[in-house]
Amino acid sequence: MTALALVISAIAAVACVLWVAGPFLREPTVAGAADLFDDLDPAASQALVLAEERDRALGALKELEFDHRTGKISDNDYREQVGPLRREAADALRQIEAAQP
Amino acid sequence: MSEVGRAALLVCLALALYATVAGAFAARERRRRLAVSAQRALYAAFASAVVASIVLFSALLRHDFSFVYVADHTSSKLPWYFCLSAFWGGQEGSLLLWLLVLTGFAAAAVFLQRRAQDLIAWVVPVLGICGVFFAFVLVAVTSPFATQVRPAEGFGLNPSLQNPYMIAHPPALYLGYVGLAIPFAFAMGALLSGRTDERWIIVTRRWTLIAWAFLGIGQLLGSHWAYEEIGWGGYFAWDPVENAALMPWLAATAFLHSVMVQEKKGMLKVWNMLLVALAFNLSIFGTFLTRSGVLNSVHTFTEGPLGPWFLGFLCFSVVGSLALILWRLPLLRSKTKLESLISREATFLYNNLLLVALCLTILWGVAFPMLSELVRGTTVTVGQPYYNFFLRSFGLPLLLLMGIGPLIAWRRASLKSLGRTFVIPAITAVVAGIALLIAGAGSSTPGMIAYTFSAFVLASIVLEFWRGTRARRTLSNVGWLRALGELVSRNRRRYGGYVVHAAIVLLAAGIAGSSAYGKETEGKLKPGQSLSAGGYTVTYRSLTREPKGNHVELRALVDVYRGGKQVGVMAPGKNEYFAEQQVSNEMAIRTDFLRAEDLNLILDQPNEDGSIFLKMVVKPLVNLIWLSGLIFVLGSVITLWPDAREQRRLVARYQSARAHGRA
Structure with missing residues (x-):
C-alpha cells in the first residue's frame, strides 16, 4: 500500500509541476514586452479616475430623480441639488473630452 | 492511504x-x-x-x-x-x-x-x-x-456533535470565515498595486456578501443547534466561540454599508480598508480562539502546538495590513466631504460607528479575561450582563437607524421632507407601542423599545417598497407586480438589503420576545404530579428506556395541557452513548406556530424511584428567530444576484481608460 501510495503521490506531484509550468512550456521563447501583462499607464489611470467621477455623478443624478419621484425629496430640495449634480457630471464629461487626443 | x-x-x-x-x-x-x-x-x-x-x-x-x-x-x-x-x-x-x-x-x-x-x-x-x-x-x-x-x-x-445541525453549521461558518479572505486579498492587492479605484470593491462585493451571508446563516444554525442540543433552553450565551463568529460578521456588516458610501461619494476609502482588514483579522482571531486552547487558560495555549503559530500569523496579518494602509494613505484620501449630518451617507456613518463599537466591546469582553490572567494572574469572567448592556446600548439605536436610513436621501435632506417621509413610520411605531402597552407587554422596557423600533423599521421598509413600486409603475406604465419586479431587479442591492433588514427586525423581535417575556419553572415530580408556567401545565406520566443504535434513549413521558385541554405529549430525556461514555441532554420542544412560541421541557435528573427533576421553559416568539434566517437567505440571494449592467459599466470604464492610455 505504501509503495502504491508513493507512486500515486509522485504522479500527482509531477502533474502539478507540469500544470504550473504550462505557460512556459506553451510559450518557451517569449521575452520582453510580449511577456508583460497589461497595466494602466498614468494617462489611463487619470482617465479611469475621471470615468469614475462621471459615473458617480450620473448615478447620483439618477438616484435624485428617482427619490424625487417617490416623494422622498421635496421639489425645493430637488431644485437645490439637481444643479450642482448636473454641473459635476458635465465637468467630468468635459475633462474626459479634454483628455482625449 | x-x-x-x-x-x-x-x-x-x-x-x-x-x-x-x-x-x-x-x-x-x-x-x-x-x-x-x-x-x-x-x-x-x-x-x-x-x-x-x-x-x-x-x-x-x-x-x-x-x-x-x-x-x-x-x-x-x-x-x-x-x-x-x-x-x-x-x-x-x-x-x-x-x-x-x-x-x-x-x-x-x-x-x-x-x-x-x-x-x-x-x-x-x-x-x-x-x-x-x-x-x-x-x-x-x-x-x-x-x-x-x-x-x-x-x-x-462527542454526543453533542451527533446532531444534523452540526453537519451544516461548521461548514457554513467556515465558508463565512474563509470567504472574508477574498475581499481582504483584493483590498491588500489594491494597496500593493496602487490601484485603489473602485474596481476591487465592485469585484469583491459579492464575495463579501457570500462570506457575510454564510457567517449569518452559520450563526443561526449554531444557535438552533445550541437551542436543541445543549438543553438549557437558550440559543446564545455570549460564549467566546459564539462571539468569535459574531465579531467578523459585525465588521463585515459595517463594511457592506460603508462601501456604498465609497461607491456613491468616493468617501471613506481608508475606513473601508480598515474594516475589511478588521473583518479578516477577526476571522483569524476567531479561529485562534477556538483552536489554540487559549480559552481554557492563557498559559496553556503556549503548551499546545497551534497557539503560537496562530498568534504569529495574526500579528503578521494585522501589522502587514496596517502598514500597507499607512503606506498608501495618500492614494486613499477622499476628494469629497460629508455635506450634511442629515443624509443617507451620514446614517451609514452612524451605523458603522455603532457596529464597530459593538464589535470592539465584544472583542474587549473576549480579550479581557485572557489579558487579566496574563497580566494579573487572576481569572476573570465577563458575564452576560456586560454583553447584554452593550447589545441594548448599541443594538437598539442600530435597529432604529435601519428604519431611518432608507427614509433619508443621499447628500442632504431638509427637515420638511424628512418630516413628510417620517410621518407614517412614526405613527405606526406609536400605535404599536400603545397596543403593546394595552396588551400588557410593558413589563420590559428594552422589549417595548425593541418592538416599537421594529414597527418603525417595518413600516419604513413597506413604505419604501410601495413608493418605489408606484414610481416605477408610472415610469414604465406597467402593472403593480411587474413594477415591483422591475424595481427590485434594477436595484437588487438596495431592495435585497431591505429584505435583510426585515429579517433583522424579526430577529430582534424574536430575541426581545423570548428573553424579555419568557417564563420558566422547575421542580421534582413523581408520576402524576404537575408543573405550570406561561399558560401551560405539564403532568409527568412515566419514564422509559430504549436501546437505539450507538446509544440508549431515556425518556420521561409528559402530558401537556393549555387552557385545561390536553394539547400533546412530550418526551424530554437523555441519551447514554456507549463508545463515548457520555450522556447528552435531549430537550423536548413543542412549537405553537400561531404564537411563534415554544414550550421546552428539560429532564434534569431522572431518579431511581421513578421521580424526575423537570425544567419547563416557555419562549414566546422564539420561532421568529428561525423564520428570520429564511428571510435573511432570501434577501441575501436578491442582493447577491449578478448585475450585468454594473459589470458592463465597469468593463466599459476600463476599456475607455485603456484607450486613453494607448493614445
Missing part, C-alpha cells in the same frame, strides 16, 4: 509557497507567464486540498482507526452521516476544512478575474500567504494523517 493525504498536503504547501513567491515577483515585474503560472499553482493547491480531504473523509467513512484522527472522533457504530460532523469535529479536520475552503475560494476568485491580470497580480500572493500558513500548520504542526497501530474501537464522536 495516509501517505497520499500527507503527500497531498505537502504538495499543497509547495504550490501555495510557489504562488506566493512567483506571484509576488510576477506582480512586481509585470511578468505575464509567471503570473499565469502562479495562478495555476493556486488552482492546483485547491486540487491537492480536495485530495487530502477525500483521503480523510474516506478514512472516516471506513472507520479506519489506524488514523489517529479517525479513532479519536468516530466509533464503528457511528452512523455514516455523522462522519461528516467528525470531519470538522476535531482540530486537524477543521483546519483541513479551512484550507479546502480557502484554496477553493482563492481558485474561484482568481479564475473569475483571470482576464484582469493587473487586478489579480497581487491578489495571488496574498491568498498564497494564507494558503501557506494553513498548509504548513497541517503539514508540520498538527496533521490529520498521523497514524497508529489500529485499535479495535474508536473513542466516538
Whole structure:
C-alpha cells in the first residue's frame, strides 16, 4: 500500500509541476514586452479616475430623480441639488473630452 | 492511504509557497507567464486540498482507526452521516476544512478575474500567504494523517456533535470565515498595486456578501443547534466561540454599508480598508480562539502546538495590513466631504460607528479575561450582563437607524421632507407601542423599545417598497407586480438589503420576545404530579428506556395541557452513548406556530424511584428567530444576484481608460 501510495503521490506531484509550468512550456521563447501583462499607464489611470467621477455623478443624478419621484425629496430640495449634480457630471464629461487626443 | 493525504498536503504547501513567491515577483515585474503560472499553482493547491480531504473523509467513512484522527472522533457504530460532523469535529479536520475552503475560494476568485491580470497580480500572493500558513500548520504542526497501530474501537464522536445541525453549521461558518479572505486579498492587492479605484470593491462585493451571508446563516444554525442540543433552553450565551463568529460578521456588516458610501461619494476609502482588514483579522482571531486552547487558560495555549503559530500569523496579518494602509494613505484620501449630518451617507456613518463599537466591546469582553490572567494572574469572567448592556446600548439605536436610513436621501435632506417621509413610520411605531402597552407587554422596557423600533423599521421598509413600486409603475406604465419586479431587479442591492433588514427586525423581535417575556419553572415530580408556567401545565406520566443504535434513549413521558385541554405529549430525556461514555441532554420542544412560541421541557435528573427533576421553559416568539434566517437567505440571494449592467459599466470604464492610455 505504501509503495502504491508513493507512486500515486509522485504522479500527482509531477502533474502539478507540469500544470504550473504550462505557460512556459506553451510559450518557451517569449521575452520582453510580449511577456508583460497589461497595466494602466498614468494617462489611463487619470482617465479611469475621471470615468469614475462621471459615473458617480450620473448615478447620483439618477438616484435624485428617482427619490424625487417617490416623494422622498421635496421639489425645493430637488431644485437645490439637481444643479450642482448636473454641473459635476458635465465637468467630468468635459475633462474626459479634454483628455482625449 | 495516509501517505497520499500527507503527500497531498505537502504538495499543497509547495504550490501555495510557489504562488506566493512567483506571484509576488510576477506582480512586481509585470511578468505575464509567471503570473499565469502562479495562478495555476493556486488552482492546483485547491486540487491537492480536495485530495487530502477525500483521503480523510474516506478514512472516516471506513472507520479506519489506524488514523489517529479517525479513532479519536468516530466509533464503528457511528452512523455514516455523522462522519461528516467528525470531519470538522476535531482540530486537524477543521483546519483541513479551512484550507479546502480557502484554496477553493482563492481558485474561484482568481479564475473569475483571470482576464484582469493587473487586478489579480497581487491578489495571488496574498491568498498564497494564507494558503501557506494553513498548509504548513497541517503539514508540520498538527496533521490529520498521523497514524497508529489500529485499535479495535474508536473513542466516538462527542454526543453533542451527533446532531444534523452540526453537519451544516461548521461548514457554513467556515465558508463565512474563509470567504472574508477574498475581499481582504483584493483590498491588500489594491494597496500593493496602487490601484485603489473602485474596481476591487465592485469585484469583491459579492464575495463579501457570500462570506457575510454564510457567517449569518452559520450563526443561526449554531444557535438552533445550541437551542436543541445543549438543553438549557437558550440559543446564545455570549460564549467566546459564539462571539468569535459574531465579531467578523459585525465588521463585515459595517463594511457592506460603508462601501456604498465609497461607491456613491468616493468617501471613506481608508475606513473601508480598515474594516475589511478588521473583518479578516477577526476571522483569524476567531479561529485562534477556538483552536489554540487559549480559552481554557492563557498559559496553556503556549503548551499546545497551534497557539503560537496562530498568534504569529495574526500579528503578521494585522501589522502587514496596517502598514500597507499607512503606506498608501495618500492614494486613499477622499476628494469629497460629508455635506450634511442629515443624509443617507451620514446614517451609514452612524451605523458603522455603532457596529464597530459593538464589535470592539465584544472583542474587549473576549480579550479581557485572557489579558487579566496574563497580566494579573487572576481569572476573570465577563458575564452576560456586560454583553447584554452593550447589545441594548448599541443594538437598539442600530435597529432604529435601519428604519431611518432608507427614509433619508443621499447628500442632504431638509427637515420638511424628512418630516413628510417620517410621518407614517412614526405613527405606526406609536400605535404599536400603545397596543403593546394595552396588551400588557410593558413589563420590559428594552422589549417595548425593541418592538416599537421594529414597527418603525417595518413600516419604513413597506413604505419604501410601495413608493418605489408606484414610481416605477408610472415610469414604465406597467402593472403593480411587474413594477415591483422591475424595481427590485434594477436595484437588487438596495431592495435585497431591505429584505435583510426585515429579517433583522424579526430577529430582534424574536430575541426581545423570548428573553424579555419568557417564563420558566422547575421542580421534582413523581408520576402524576404537575408543573405550570406561561399558560401551560405539564403532568409527568412515566419514564422509559430504549436501546437505539450507538446509544440508549431515556425518556420521561409528559402530558401537556393549555387552557385545561390536553394539547400533546412530550418526551424530554437523555441519551447514554456507549463508545463515548457520555450522556447528552435531549430537550423536548413543542412549537405553537400561531404564537411563534415554544414550550421546552428539560429532564434534569431522572431518579431511581421513578421521580424526575423537570425544567419547563416557555419562549414566546422564539420561532421568529428561525423564520428570520429564511428571510435573511432570501434577501441575501436578491442582493447577491449578478448585475450585468454594473459589470458592463465597469468593463466599459476600463476599456475607455485603456484607450486613453494607448493614445
